[in-house]
Amino acid sequence: MQLPLGFRYSGVRANIKKSGLPDLALVVTEEPATAAGVYTQNIVRAASIDWNRAITPTENFRGLVVNAGNANACTGAQGVADNQQMAAELARQIDATENQICVLSTGVIGHLLPMRNVVSGIEAAIQTAGDSPAHFDAASSAILTTDQSPKVAHSSIEISGSEIRIAAMAKGAGMIGPNMATMLAVVTTDARLDASTAADVLNRVANRSFNNISVEGHTSTNDALLLLASGQAMASPLSGLDLENFEGELTRIAIELAKKIPSDGEGATHLICISVTGAATDADATRIAKSIANSALVKCAITGGDPNWGRIVSAAGYCGVEIQANEISLHLNGHELFRDGTPTAFDAAIVSQSIKDSFETDVQLSVGGGPGRSQHWTSDLTVAYVRFNSEYTT
């Protein structure tokens, strides 16, 4: 694994989490870099979201501070001041200004940050920051909350003779809904991008990856996806075919990383991969896919290894998209269950076994002859999810 040039990473214990696990991460650059973001659409949102929105996209980024264990959301004016202090502290440590610093927070809602611990944590983190894989891994561990393990993805590609590296980390296992960058994710690269290009690319990538995942469909207050581009791998910003190639690779990495979130969904025993084709438009296909993904009955059926086509087809039927019932066909794990509006004579035992034998369940729904298509990834709904979310208290 080769990390992108131009970044230092760090992850430390700042005693924000009661568990004592690592909970403060930094990503800093020596030189000004490009940063773009995609943020939660929730009206109830964290101070950090408004802060980042105001300063991205930018070509003047110098540092990112992330705390886990406390979302700093619904915390009023004090929360806004605390968020600003986090930016100011990191800026002071690296000879930057506040508006060169992005901030991300994740964890419980409605509690004030323990700012003494946060400030000490930033000081400690900058002391230990470095550019090795171990430093990257420390950062990726320090952003987690209810995740079972770190979520990372790496790649490197050659574009017009330059080696470009991408290293990405994400967190998220619950309160995951498909309405804009539903988690925290930070993608670093040493490609050079101007600010507006970075923002455009990131929006398109988000709509093909992080916006198409869900656990229970609950859009959080703190969701954010950041793209940080140091430009150290090349002299001029990417454009034309080179930019297209880069975007393709970035999309691939983003999907790889995004799928890890529902795979680690609270209590999940299956990753459900939903593909909808034949809709009038991509937007229609997306609405159908999300309706299936958000159906508790569909999720429970997969949990139980039940090839319950009725729940899948009816979830497509009630989502408000105009489709013809007699044009709907369904494959599950490659088996045809439903064709042109009526069930086929499939062997339920074989299909059931195919669900039970694999962590991934493949749902392919065709709704007609249109060009619209969409993919969505979600977790199943288990007894463990309900136990966890009945017992976990904010």
Next chain:
Amino acid sequence: MQLPLGFRYSGVRANIKKSGLPDLALVVTEEPATAAGVYTQNIVRAASIDWNRAITPTENFRGLVVNAGNANACTGAQGVADNQQMAAELARQIDATENQICVLSTGVIGHLLPMRNVVSGIEAAIQTAGDSPAHFDAASSAILTTDQSPKVAHSSIEISGSEIRIAAMAKGAGMIGPNMATMLAVVTTDARLDASTAADVLNRVANRSFNNISVEGHTSTNDALLLLASGQAMASPLSGLDLENFEGELTRIAIELAKKIPSDGEGATHLICISVTGAATDADATRIAKSIANSALVKCAITGGDPNWGRIVSAAGYCGVEIQANEISLHLNGHELFRDGTPTAFDAAIVSQSIKDSFETDVQLSVGGGPGRSQHWTSDLTVAYVRFNSEYTT
């Protein structure tokens, strides 16, 4: 309990259900009566839905046949033919014509009806039909599927010197979503209504009752609400103030009956009563209430007795309605948890205990100073719900 004049009811075992429980019900009139319906908006829908849509509203109704245990949905041309045969059989038994007969089906999707059993059942049911409370109860039992007990509501009111009686039955415990008459319900009355008035009244009543309930938000293929008015209590159709009084009473009965559905939601340990006020419009308030009601995280919090205002407030925030975060206030079981965008210093132990001590949990959200308001009733999400829906196979 006095039943409306002019109806006979019946409920029998027709061996459609594997369990051998009663599964075929009739409601018949001697004289032509008014019938109106509100039906599922799901594009994937049962043969019975299209049948009833074609013949209601009508002033020429003579009979209703309901079967449980088989939804006759996604059954193609044979399903349509079977539905027609059900109507024809009942018509033959009571000297009516097919188009005077409504049909309702509920149960598993995608299987053909055992028509020999259905036809024998109709013959047996007409033999035993009667107008006593025992007959009404037999019918209300024969329409159930996963319900734990019959759901009925009765009333009688005096309007302009006439005694008017209402007797209503419903079924439904799963696949309950708030997008049009989400279950089977049959309301009989001896009020006299013309067909178009009956249809208008029923639409308004549905939007204040059955359209505001949910279990997991999954709109079924077979939902239907029928209003059957024999007119036997009076000579002329209701109008003016008399009609308003009748509609008020019908709304009260419909809400009473509708609330029994999420109260009996699969695995439910709480009925969650959500009231949203202060929105710009009623439609906005409804969208917010449904977003809260459909949040698995909110439902799990109530299951666990957790006064988790963060999940409630953020569900309001992501539903797409334009509200101001600093105008949101929340009461739970009468305790103020959140005011003007920030949490209050409430005693979590006391509020938690109030959730645990009562089957009903009262959620009151105010989102501003507007006139829009809405109510919604839903069940919580429990381990038992997931167990049931992972193990129950279509």
